[in-house]
Amino acid sequence: MSSKNDKDRKTLEGEVLGPEEQNEVFEELDEEFSGLASESDQTEEEQIEALETLLPTIGTSKDLAKTQQVKPHDPLYQYIKEISQYKLLERDEEERLIKQLTETGDIEAAKKLVVANLRLVVKIAMEYRNAYKNIMDLIQEGNIGLMKAVSKYNPEKGAKLSYYASWWIKSYILKFILDNFRLIKIGTTAEQKKLFYNLMREKERLMNQGIEPEHKLLSENLGVSEKAVKEMDLRLSSSGAEMSLDQKLGEDSGSASFLDTLPGSDIPIDDNLGHLESLEILEDQLKNFIEELKPRDKEIFKKRLLSEVPPSLQSIADDYGVSRERIRQIEARLIEKLKVYMSDYLG
Template sequence: MAIGRKRTKGTTSRPRAKRPGAPSEAEASEAEAEVEVEAAEPEALEPAPEELVEAEAEVGDVEAPVTTSALVPAGESGITRRDPLQAYMAEVTRHPLLTREEEYALAKNYQQTQDVKAAYRLVASNLRLVVKLAHEYHRNPLSLLDLIQEGNIGLMQAVKKYDPDRGVKLSSYAAWWIRAYILRYIMDNWKMVKLGTTEAQRKLFFKLRQEQDKLVAQGFEPSPKLLAERLNVTEQDVVEMDQRLGHDEMSIDAPLGDDSKSTRADRFLPSSAAGAEERLGNEELKELFREKLAEFAQSLEGKERFIFENRLTSDEPLTLQDIGDKYGVSRERARQIEAALINRMRDFMRERIPDFDLVAVPKG
């Protein structure tokens, strides 16, 4: 049986969008408190010795929760399709549990030699534990097989870091890593917009609804300020997470009705186009600008008139060098004449057009 990140046959790809039948608001708070923050960074997870002792009593020798419905024997066809979860469980149960002595010997061997076969046996013997923990966190629309896959990755990480000399069973230590990877997967796929990108958000994702229920039971109003004090986060974080957990995402491109071509974006998002009054005002200003520009041109003579017509307002303006060659002056002198002409034109317009600075200078 290949153990790795490859998806089990029959699993679906990671969901990117929230599907119908998503978990309720209260279900988000059911995640275990032990890994409420560490779930997004499983590499930083390392339980304390006393916590491992408690976990060992909790986990014990795990038996796989195998479904009771009969499997279709190999080589035979059935009326109904074979359940991929049943097929996976049939494969998992082929791997026997290890005794404490076998587990210690294999873990020690892997720790000293990095023997892949020893790691394989350690992982395979604890696959039942992954299924058990995945069932604890299974909610629609998340696939149970996807949760099992993520838990298997956490199990392999636990095998890499397991120290058999600490006197704790591998299953007790691995439970922390399995939960961490499952919870990280839940946070990444709970909503279309990713949750848990900061430590405060991860804490609120697991604890907000739980803390609200506690305050209500104690007779307090669960205000954002009180919740922020109890959870050691900001009020803004509380408000934002409460809104995100309490509302489903909606596509702004989805039609408003079955027979409607209008979308939410058309109705609720402001248009970037200018309004009718604004467009009309701009056209009036531009027309006034053109009239005053023609009036300014009538007051020019000689070099200035030539520069105005063949450089400032021409679709194909001459270069400064061309103007200098025509009048026998240097390129720099032509630039100075042009700069003085522009300043005169600007002053002329400002005197006659109050909103001149709002008008775009037209070409031609």
């Protein structure tokens, strides 16, 4: 990413900024709001589509996103409750603010547009919860993408702001996942790979038909053992606090849920990203990366980053006759090297 984007991320690092706390970021972005009406976004749009196609989309089930649970004092719950106080803009009000922004670069208009779409970021981030456990980090990145979308939006191209913003939000979230993922060995057998690629998709298909996706039924439909289904289901399940989009935001039973406050379903969350194709692309690049490593680095990489149960640093250190700290340094260097390799590949 550019140094400007890095600065945006540094400003937000460590927390998800609430609607009233984003002034500093907006001031830093102020220069980007000038001359918007004449700026072309074609290159950025093409880059977003390319990134969306290349990145893995593990665990983007919308049904899973609706089954998360959190406690009232959880930061996610508090954040959702806060942003839900802000009403969605009426179409004429949104158009007025967009016109004001594109014609004059009015920073206050930009703020209002961003605040009104913060719920869209949460909606999209929840769909990637299985790919990255810290949902607040994903919301943070999505908020940066939303601000970028507002700064780049050109109404003359015909797309709604929410539609255009959804691609920026998703691209920032997906790029963040790619930059920060820890490689996990999903499995090496044909059965395990088949499950990894198809289990979530089959569960969603059954639930959409009103059928409970029991392990036995899933095993029959996918042609694998019931035991394998149970193991993979557990492996792909989210851990820690979970959030329900149907959970009430207030204390009384008549309170609205966060789901009630979300934008309509006219925001396309692309269902045709090609899960298998994306994963195969990533797998091919990973193989190429590993082949370029020196023998010792290759072995340490596989043991520490590709094993279901990685051996301890001390265990590997004993094997090579070096210190535990030396192995930790090698691991950190390999992770950073992989990030650079993947970033160069994605352009």
